[in-house]
Amino acid sequence: xxxxxxxxxxxxxxxxxxxxxxxxxxGPLQPLGLYPANSIFVGDYLTEKGQSPEEDYRMIExxxxxxxxxx
Numbered sequence: 001x002x003x004x005x006x007x008x009x010x011x012x013x014x015x016x017x018x019x020x021x022x023x024x025x026x027g028p029l030q031p032l033g034l035y036p037a038n039s040i041f042v043g044d045y046l047t048e049k050g051q052s053p054e055e056d057y058r059m060i061e062x063x064x065x066x067x068x069x070x071x
Contacts, residue, residue, distance in 0.1 A: 008036035017041065031063045 008016055018037035034040065042056035057067050 004033060004036040015039070031059050034060065034063050034065060 004016070004018075007014075016037050018033050018040040040056070040060075043051075043053040060067055
């Protein structure tokens with residue numbers, strides 16, 4: 001979490017995406033990974049099974065964020 005936040009602080013204009021392994025790396029702190037990220041991947045990821053999209057959406061909304069779609 002500190003690394004993500006420091007990266008965001010040092011590179012405020014970069015595109016920071018949250019994906020897979022945060023569930024494993026951050027455990028119960030996973031929702032905090034939403035703060036420094038511009039976007040996240042939901043559901044299954046490129047190389048591993050993720051949590052369901054519904055669980056991701058609930059987590060996002062519980063943290064006070066809105067779910068949007070990229071067009």
